[in-house]
Amino acid sequence: MKRAIKQRLEQYFEPPKPSGKRAFLRGMEPRRVNIRHMLIVQARYIPKWVWLSSVPLFLFAWYVSRFGQDNATPRLMALMPFLVMVSLTECMRSAVYGMEEMELAAQFSLRSIVLARMGILGLANLLLVIVISVLSGQNIFKGAVFLLLPYLMTALGNLMIVRRVSGKEGLFACAVFAFAVSGADLLFHTKINVYFADRYLPVWLLLILLLGMAVVLEGRNTIQSFCELQS
Amino acid sequence: MPDIQEHYDKIYRYCFFKLHHAQTAEDLTQETFLRFLECDSYQDTGRPLAFLYTVARNLCMDELRKKKWEPLPEELPLRQQEGLDEAISLQMAMEKLSDRERELILLRYVNEVAYADLCGFYACSRFALYREIKQILKKLKNELGEMR
Structure with missing residues (x-):
């Protein structure tokens, strides 16, 4: 087709200028958020009492290092399950309170939210374990191994509970399991x-x-079961 | 996934051609994109344009059915300042074409929709479409020639 005719056709079919195009396109633009920003946003949503829950553990480790308590390791180990319980129930808050559907409608996917919270709190807990291992005055490696044992046991048990028991009952069951692990630590001290x-x-x-491997697998299954609504 | 920004004007032009009403055409353009984005039955065959135009056409048909052929509030504008004679003769020639023929001209030569997408849109073979468009162009040329 000749260029001139094509131009005339374009003019013939030319509609009036659209008035709402810019607003519509602006509304359609997906907001791109980088991982750093997302982690900061999620960290802000973690309540202060979750962060504060690690303070008694830290203070106890500091007390042990300062005053040289005997048999401090089992006592520290007995506190680890509560640290896990607080962190894990915070990560799975939407499941515990039956708010998965609400979270699914939010800006970030539920999978990303749970993973981000698990990452933030897991990293914080790991740092705490290292600090406590240093403060407890024994071999850092050995101390970390002993502290990780109740930590991972509670994490595995709580993940299994959260996936199977929903609502407040799940929270209660997690607490019972954490007490059981903690009690076992003290029993065998x-x-x-x-x-x-x-x-x-x-x-x-x-x-x-x-x-550790079991926790990772169970964590993956738990997140998948949360996100079933999304698929 | 078609580029919304790129195709907004084209779909709007198509809707305006069907309805001759700017505001309704724009509303239906936006509705077309929203329906397209939320539709989960569309299988990505690499030809989303045919699907997009089909959604737009169906929405326009629904709108026309609702209106029951009320008088058209807006005419296609004649914006040509220079070469007004040619513009008028083209408009007269276009008016002698049927709705389908005008639609084909719009889609193929103004919105530059590929033959493969047009085949999907009209559910016909590439050869049949090519022959039809060729005949329309011949008819248009004849009309324009007669006017000169």
Whole structure:
């Protein structure tokens, strides 16, 4: 077709200028958010009491290091389940309070939110474990292994509970499980030097690796089950 | 996924051609994109334009049915200042074409929709479409020639 005729056709079919185009296109633009911004936003949503819950653990570790308490490790270990319980129930808050559908309608996907909160609190807890291991005055590696054991056990148990029991009952069951692990730590504190002797360290290390893998798998399943509504 | 910004004007032009009413055409243009974006039955065949135009056409048909052929409030504007004679003769020639023929001219030569998309839109073969467009162009040329 000749260019001149094409131009005439364009003029023939030319409609009046659209009035709402800019506003419509602006409304359609997806807001791009980088990971750093998302983590900051999610960190702000974590309540202060969750952060404050790690303070008693820190203070206790500091007290142990300052005044040289005997048998401090099992006591520190007994506190770890509560740290997990507070962090995990915060990550799974939408499931505990039955608000998954509400979260699914929010700006970020529920999967990203749960992963971001797990990442933030998991990293904070890991730093705390390292600090406590240093403060407890023993070998950092050994201290971290002992502290991670109840931590991972509680994490695995709580994840399994959260996936199977919804609502406040789930929260209650998590608390009961955390108390059980904590109680078991205190119950066996007299035998701690026997069980956690250096020669058994590889066994505990292997157990921690297995527990870590199980926690990752269970965490993945839990997030998938949350996001079933979205798929 | 078509570029919304790129196709907004084209879909709007198509809706305006069908309805001859700017505000309704714009509303239906936006509705077309919203329907397209929320439609989960569309399988991505790499030809989303045919689907987009089909949504627009269906919305326009619904609108026309609702209006029951009320008098058209707005005419296609004649904006040509220079070469007014040619513009008038083209308008007269275009008016001698049927609605479908005008629609084809608009889609193929103004909105530059590819033959593959047009085949999907009209549910016909590429050859049949090509032949039809060729005949329309011939008819248009004849009309324009007679006027000179």
